[in-house]
Amino acid sequence: MxxxxxxxxxxxxxxxxxxxxxISADKYYSLINSINDxxxxxxxxxxxxxxxxxxxxxxxxxLFDQYxxxxxxxxxxxxxxxxxxxxxxxxxxxxxxxxxKPMKIENYLQDVDRWFDISFTVIGGAPYKYVAVIFVxxxxxxxxxxxxxxxxxxxxxxxESDDMEETLEVVRRKTGEHFQVKWCAFIAPDEKYDNxxxxxxxxxxxxxxxxxxxxxxxxxxxQKSRINSGEATIVNDILADTGVNSARYAxxxxxxxxxxxxxxxxxxxxxxAIVDNKSRRWRADEVExxxxxxGRIWTWMEKAKAExxxxxxxEKYRSLFNSIDEGFCLFELLYDRxxxxxxxxxxxxxxxxxxxxxxxxxxxxTGRELKFDGDFFWINTYDQVYRTGKGVxxxxxxxxxxxxxxxYASKVESKNGHFIxxxxxxxxxxxxxxDELHGNARKLERLLKLRDEFISVASHELxxxxxxxxxxxxxxxxxxxxxxxxxxxxxIRRINAQIDRLTLLINHLLDNTKVSExxxxxxxEELDVVRLLERVIADTGITATHSFVxxxxxxxxxxxxxxxxxxxxxxxxxxxxxxxxxxxTITVKSELGTNGVVxxxxxxxxxxxxxxxxxxxxxxxxxxxxxxxxxxxMGLGLYITAQIIWQHGGRIWVDSKEGTGSVFSFExxxxxxxxx
Amino acid sequence: xxxxxxxxDDSAIRESFPMIFNANEYDFTILAEGSKILNGEVxxxxxxxxxxxxxxxxxxxICRFIKNNEKYKGTPVIMLSASxxxxxxxxxxxxxxAIAKPYTLPRVREVVEMHIS
Numbered sequence: 001m002x003x004x005x006x007x008x009x010x011x012x013x014x015x016x017x018x019x020x021x022x023i024s025a026d027k028y029y030s031l032i033n034s035i036n037d038x039x040x041x042x043x044x045x046x047x048x049x050x051x052x053x054x055x056x057x058x059x060x061x062x063l064f065d066q067y068x069x070x071x072x073x074x075x076x077x078x079x080x081x082x083x084x085x086x087x088x089x090x091x092x093x094x095x096x097x098x099x100x101k102p103m104k105i106e107n108y109l110q111d112v113d114r115w116f117d118i119s120f121t122v123i124g125g126a127p128y129k130y131v132a133v134i135f136v137x138x139x140x141x142x143x144x145x146x147x148x149x150x151x152x153x154x155x156x157x158x159x160e161s162d163d164m165e166e167t168l169e170v171v172r173r174k175t176g177e178h179f180q181v182k183w184c185a186f187i188a189p190d191e192k193y194d195n196x197x198x199x200x201x202x203x204x205x206x207x208x209x210x211x212x213x214x215x216x217x218x219x220x221x222x223q224k225s226r227i228n229s230g231e232a233t234i235v236n237d238i239l240a241d242t243g244v245n246s247a248r249y250a251x252x253x254x255x256x257x258x259x260x261x262x263x264x265x266x267x268x269x270x271x272x273a274i275v276d277n278k279s280r281r282w283r284a285d286e287v288e289x290x291x292x293x294x295g296r297i298w299t300w301m302e303k304a305k306a307e308x309x310x311x312x313x314x315e316k317y318r319s320l321f322n323s324i325d326e327g328f329c330l331f332e333l334l335y336d337r338x339x340x341x342x343x344x345x346x347x348x349x350x351x352x353x354x355x356x357x358x359x360x361x362x363x364x365x366t367g368r369e370l371k372f373d374g375d376f377f378w379i380n381t382y383d384q385v386y387r388t389g390k391g392v393x394x395x396x397x398x399x400x401x402x403x404x405x406x407x408y409a410s411k412v413e414s415k416n417g418h419f420i421x422x423x424x425x426x427x428x429x430x431x432x433x434x435d436e437l438h439g440n441a442r443k444l445e446r447l448l449k450l451r452d453e454f455i456s457v458a459s460h461e462l463x464x465x466x467x468x469x470x471x472x473x474x475x476x477x478x479x480x481x482x483x484x485x486x487x488x489x490x491x492i493r494r495i496n497a498q499i500d501r502l503t504l505l506i507n508h509l510l511d512n513t514k515v516s517e518x519x520x521x522x523x524x525e526e527l528d529v530v531r532l533l534e535r536v537i538a539d540t541g542i543t544a545t546h547s548f549v550x551x552x553x554x555x556x557x558x559x560x561x562x563x564x565x566x567x568x569x570x571x572x573x574x575x576x577x578x579x580x581x582x583x584x585t586i587t588v589k590s591e592l593g594t595n596g597v598v599x600x601x602x603x604x605x606x607x608x609x610x611x612x613x614x615x616x617x618x619x620x621x622x623x624x625x626x627x628x629x630x631x632x633x634m635g636l637g638l639y640i641t642a643q644i645i646w647q648h649g650g651r652i653w654v655d656s657k658e659g660t661g662s663v664f665s666f667e668x669x670x671x672x673x674x675x676x
Numbered sequence: 677x678x679x680x681x682x683x684x685d686d687s688a689i690r691e692s693f694p695m696i697f698n699a700n701e702y703d704f705t706i707l708a709e710g711s712k713i714l715n716g717e718v719x720x721x722x723x724x725x726x727x728x729x730x731x732x733x734x735x736x737x738i739c740r741f742i743k744n745n746e747k748y749k750g751t752p753v754i755m756l757s758a759s760x761x762x763x764x765x766x767x768x769x770x771x772x773x774a775i776a777k778p779y780t781l782p783r784v785r786e787v788v789e790m791h792i793s
Binding site for chain 1: 686688689692693695696758759760761763764777778779780781
């Protein structure tokens with residue numbers, strides 16, 4: 001470097017001493033010109049009192065100009081360059097000049113948007129006249145520090161949060177302040193992505209941009225696709241940007257923004273935006289920082305949601321656990337070395353556990369400790385539940401406790417042991433009632449069987465004397481008729497009629513027993529119903545007080561039990577006679593029905609009250625209205641009649657009008673439709 | 677005169693039975709139980725009338741014996757019973773017919789006349 005070069009300030013080189021100095025000065029210049037830091041030497045201008053009033057630049061290196069943007073300042077005073085320069089700087093120089101000790105500050109220079117570490121060192125001896133100033137660019141470090149501080153602060157806010165909205169508000173404010181923007185906004189779409197909602201923090205000097213916005217107005221196709229692919233939208237100057245709907249944003253007073261979307265499963269969940277009211281050149285590290293914040297918010301929101309759900313579940317479970325009347329216990333199955341289940345230990349029980357078992361203070365204790373080792377049913381059942389993973393419901397008697405329990409046991413998945421959850425109720429009382437009921441039912445069954453057996457034997461035994469009574473009466477009647485003793489013959493005929501009634505009653509009793517024993521054992525054969533009808537009417541007609549009319553249509557054969565069907569017709573005819581006035585007409589009809597042969601018996605009698613219509617085929621049912629005479633009978637005739645028809649696969653019904661008469665009808669299925 | 681052997685343990689019925697018919701129409705041998713038949717001690721009649729429930733042996737067993745016995749098996753058997761299912765049961769034991777108790781005189785006469793030849 002030659003002497004004319006560098007940043008000369010009127011040095012004279014005229015002695016060897018000076019020459020040495022010159023060499024060292026050259027070294028010195030070469031050094032300060034080449035270092036990566038800004039450098040300048042300031043001369044202190046002092047008044048009579050020794051106070052610094054101004055500063056004059058005496059030396060500078062190229063980086064100084066670059067850092068400060070002040071150009072060549074050598075020979076110029078600070079007041080001249082920056083008329084309003086801060087007293088802050090004067091104070092620093094004053095302090096350095098007073099103590100003679102170096103001083104270091106960190107400062108942000110807005111014009112170049114950089115942070116500097118600035119050190120001040122006095123040159124020469126006191127009173128100090130020159131101060132050397134070195135500017136070290138610490139912007140990168142400073143930003144990292146600030147980012148770290150912001151992130152750690154935000155993280156702390158999120159962690160300590162117990163109110164999502166409130167926390168997001170704080171995060172927005174801190175983010176906005178950090179970036180020194182006018183707005184920081186949280187943008188969330190609705191379900192259909194038609195609209196989105198903005199919650200903002202804004203600087204005091206701008207209005208809020210809170211509210212609901214239509215996606216189609218604000219999001220251009222380009223911006224949408226960028227959002228969905230998870231890319232940030234970076235707008236440095238809204239008016240110059242063609243990728244977004246500039247006019248819309250500009251209308252809100254927006255000059256520049258960065259929006260960072262959080263995308264999950266191809267859908268964006270929210271966007272975090274920093275927005276300024278004038279154009280701004282966003283740095284890559286700012287975008288990265290915003291992304292980092294958005295990521296942290298997302299992680300926290302997910303965690304908060306999961307925790308919230310967990311807490312709600314836990315609360316639900318807890319309150320259920322404590323309030324249910326069923327006993328609940330969680331216990332661990334204990335196995336021996338060979339893998340056999342040998343015991344269990346209570347881990348948790350609910351308040352009802354004590355009520356249901358009468359046991360207190362069981363947590364941590366094993367079944368053996370509680371002396372519950374008598375019945376291996378329990379442990380084996382729980383072991384099975386554990387091994388199969390299938391819940392089991394069972395009832396078992398606990399010997400030690402002398403109680404019956406209904407238990408539902410299920411496996412609890414855990415890596416820490418073989419856990420089973422059991423929910424149970426004390427059913428001792430119910431069991432007792434059940435046992436009693438079962439006992440009663442069995443007793444009742446035995447009694448009913450006994451009753452039927454008794455009726456069967458009794459009616460059988462009754463028939464023997466009835467048989468001889470009837471035989472003798474008939475013999476006497478015949479003999480009286482032979483001797484033409486009509487008066488006595490008639491009396492004997494009446495005795496005979498009563499014996500027949502008695503026989504019918506006995507048969508009904510027997511049939512009833514047969515029905516309750518499960519059927520009357522029919523003998524099916526091909527049968528001409530009309531012929532049977534004619535015979536039965538003829539037999540009845542001999543002694544009848546009523547007149548019979550038969551409207552018979554020729555009908556196909558049916559499969560039926562001859563005797564039983566005759567019994568049905570006899571029952572219906574004798575009922576018709578019983579409940580209608582003597583000399584009235586009983587009309588019997590046979591016709592073709594849709595599914596079979598229909599026989600009906602019409603009387604002109606009392607009819608059946610509507611309320612009783614559904615009961616006439618019931619066992620032991622008898623019409624018992626006050627304005628009627630009492631009619632004899634056990635209430636078995638129509639019951640047995642219906643049973644016979646049903647056993648034939650047929651149906652029976654009644655139409656009746658009180659005071660007009662009744663029509664009893666039955667239908668027997670055609671031969672090929674019958675299943676016997 | 678046709679011979680009828682009646683086995684019936686109820687005396688009233690037993691004694692009334694011949695009165696159903698004309699005194700000189702049939703020759704009735706009346707037994708209270710069936711051991712004489714089972715021992716082959718009775719002459720083969722023209723008709724057996726057996727009550728189903730008699731002391732000693734069941735009328736059905738006697739019927740089966742008759743129907744499997746060389747000496748008696750050609751003789752028709754009529755069962756008497758108070759059970760309504762007698763017709764079926766009697767057939768299964770090999771009887772030729774059955775009369776349910778209580779019966780009417782015409783019914784007894786009809787059945788007896790039908791089977792006695």
